[in-house]
Amino acid sequence: MFVLVEMVDTVRIPPWQFERKLNDSIAEELNKKLANKVVYNVGLCICLFDITKLEDAYVFPGDGASHTKVHFRYVVFHPFLDEILIGKIKGCSPEGVHVSLGFFDDILIPPESLQQPAKLYPPRPGSWHSGHSMGSRPARPRLLYVGLSPLFLGLPSDEAEQVWVWEYETEEGAHDLYMDIGEEVRFRVVDESFVDTSPTGPSSAEAASSSEELPKKEAPYTLMGSISEPGLGLLSWWTSS
Amino acid sequence: MARGARPARGPAGVLQAPGVHRGDPGVHRGARSRLWGVRRGAGSRSFSAWSSACAGDPRRRGGEDMEVKDANAALLSNYEVFQLLTDLKEQRKESGKNKHSSGQQNLNTITYETLKYISKTPCKHQSPEIVREFLTAMKSHKLTKAEKLQLLNHRPVTAVEIQLMVEESEERLTEEQIEALLHTVTSILPAGPEAEQQQNASDDVAMDEEDPA
Numbered sequence: 001m002f003v004l005v006e007m008v009d010t011v012r013i014p015p016w017q018f019e020r021k022l023n024d025s026i027a028e029e030l031n032k033k034l035a036n037k038v039v040y041n042v043g044l045c046i047c048l049f050d051i052t053k054l055e056d057a058y059v060f061p062g063d064g065a066s067h068t069k070v071h072f073r074y075v076v077f078h079p080f081l082d083e084i085l086i087g088k089i090k091g092c093s094p095e096g097v098h099v100s101l102g103f104f105d106d107i108l109i110p111p112e113s114l115q116q117p118a119k120l121y122p123p124r125p126g127s128w129h130s131g132h133s134m135g136s137r138p139a140r141p142r143l144l145y146v147g148l149s150p151l152f153l154g155l156p157s158d159e160a161e162q163v164w165v166w167e168y169e170t171e172e173g174a175h176d177l178y179m180d181i182g183e184e185v186r187f188r189v190v191d192e193s194f195v196d197t198s199p200t201g202p203s204s205a206e207a208a209s210s211s212e213e214l215p216k217k218e219a220p221y222t223l224m225g226s227i228s229e230p231g232l233g234l235l236s237w238w239t240s241s
Numbered sequence: 242m243a244r245g246a247r248p249a250r251g252p253a254g255v256l257q258a259p260g261v262h263r264g265d266p267g268v269h270r271g272a273r274s275r276l277w278g279v280r281r282g283a284g285s286r287s288f289s290a291w292s293s294a295c296a297g298d299p300r301r302r303g304g305e306d307m308e309v310k311d312a313n314a315a316l317l318s319n320y321e322v323f324q325l326l327t328d329l330k331e332q333r334k335e336s337g338k339n340k341h342s343s344g345q346q347n348l349n350t351i352t353y354e355t356l357k358y359i360s361k362t363p364c365k366h367q368s369p370e371i372v373r374e375f376l377t378a379m380k381s382h383k384l385t386k387a388e389k390l391q392l393l394n395h396r397p398v399t400a401v402e403i404q405l406m407v408e409e410s411e412e413r414l415t416e417e418q419i420e421a422l423l424h425t426v427t428s429i430l431p432a433g434p435e436a437e438q439q440q441n442a443s444d445d446v447a448m449d450e451e452d453p454a
Contacts, residue, residue: 001394002322004315009307032344036351042312046322046351047329069305073314075322077355084391084405086362103354188405231401238401 001085004049005042005076008069009033013057015064023051026070034074038220041194043078044104077104079189079223086235089183092164094120097179099187099225106219109187113226114179115166115233121178122162166233177237184235187225195220316386319364319394320372326352326359363396366431375429382414382422396430398423 011029013022027048034045053071060067079085087099087107096110111118166177179185197220227233329352359365372393379389384407391406400419404410410419 001319002317003313004317005309006311006314007307007309010305028345031348036347039309042309046355047326047348049325071310075317075325076312078312080387082408083387084395086395102358103351186405229405231399231405238399 001077001079001083002046003043003076003078004073005039005045005078006052006071006073008071010067010069013066013068015066018066022054022057022068026051026054026068030070030072030074038194039076040196040220043076044221046075046077046103049073049075079192081189081192083189084186084232085189085225086184086186089179089181089185091181092120092162092179094162097164097185097227099185104223106222107187107225108222109185109225109227111164113190113224113228114164115168115228117167117169118164119167120162121165121176166237177234179234185227186232186235186238187227188229188232189223190226191224193222193224195222316390318372318390319359319362320367322355323359323364326356330356362394363430363432364394367393371429371431375426378425378429382418382425392422392426393430396426396432398427 009030011026013025013029017025030048035047036045038044049072051070051072055069055071057066057068059065085101087101090098090100090105092098094111096108097114098105099107099109101107111120163181164179166179168175168177195218197218231238375393376389379392384392388407392403395402395406397403397406400416400423403414403419403422407414414422
């Protein structure tokens with residue numbers, strides 16, 4: 001899950017910190033710069049592991065601060081492909097199941113990677129979901145929901161609370177295994193994508209502001225997961241007791 | 242005028258002083274002695290030659306960016322990260338004063354969340370000796386580094402979990418080997434006090450049942 005990344009950077013120490021030990025000032029500056037931030041094509045930086053090498057520090061004309069070139073190693077969250085991770089379900093949407101690890105939130109399991117057959121519940125109003133709810137929970141009181149769905153009331157359907165359901169077939173009939181919010185899931189990392197969210201130049205900024213639309217905030221680092229194998233999915237599905 | 246600098250009026254009438262150059266408002270003799278890396282006796286009078294004598298001046302070259310030398314230098318187990326963050330937390334608690342400045346908030350957040358996440362895994366109860374023992378025991382099973390790391394981080398207890406973490410386990414491991422692997426994992430890696438209590442409770446029940454016999 002975590003890797004060590006070797007990096008080189010120039011750290012600026014302002015003069016009022018000259019009384020502190022150089023190593024401590026540099027460690028603090030590096031953590032201030034990188035902790036909890038995503039570096040493009042590297043991962044989510046957690047904290048400084050150690051400083052490997054400190055080169056000579058220079059003071060430049062017009063600036064009283066010292067600049068030091070530092071070789072250091074940083075702990076970065078960057079799961080490798082096909083790694084198994086355990087996270088909590090944060091929510092379900094038509095895009096899939098959103099999983100979070102606490103310190104990292106942008107994990108998505110798309111509908112095609114869920115245990116099949118799967119469907120989104122509750123469905124659109126007008127179609128009544130049939131099937132036995134003999135599975136892991138009693139039938140939810142959803143009669144009320146279907147009758148008074150937000151769409152029916154004219155509210156936007158984003159407010160509809162939906163969960164993904166695994167329709168597990170056995171000889172007795174279909175069990176409905178719900179993927180509720182807050183449940184722990186074991187999933188496999190199948191893909192990652194880095195987006196460069198550096199600010200753009202003035203010309204594109206003008207175009208954005210003139211159209212009076214807030215640019216969509218994209219997560220700089222997202223993971224795609226899959227739970228379509230035996231053993232994956234909610235932990236409660238696979239515990240033998 | 243800086244102390245000790247005696248400007249001499251040169252023939253051109255331009256104010257000249259050793260080590261001070263026109264266009265350098267902030268730099269005077271005192272500051273120059275604090276400059277590290279500048280060759281002493283760089284007597285050149287032109288600004289560009291003098292500042293290029295300061296090796297590695299980033300502003301002249303347009304700034305040095307941060308460079309990633311190796312994005313995958315080593316893999317870390319959850320236990321190592323847990324240890325690192327706990328030590329960091331202890332250190333920062335001792336130093337005390339500067340934790341709450343806005344710059345440190347990111348570090349606080351990420352260490353708190355990551356520590357919270359790892360504390361819920363069995364890695365919390367490991368130690369360097371346990372990890373070393375685990376790796377020596379794993380040598381016989383011929384697994385890749387990534388597979389051993391996953392076994393260490395997750396502590397699987399069922400064959401299904403082993404099949405997830407070990408690639409092509411049907412071809413590489415027989416059923417007895419999977420059982421042996423499970424046994425090694427569960428015996429060497431600690432599960433955590435709650436799970437052990439449950440284990441002890443079920444063992445006691447079994448012992449009571451054997452007594453009458």
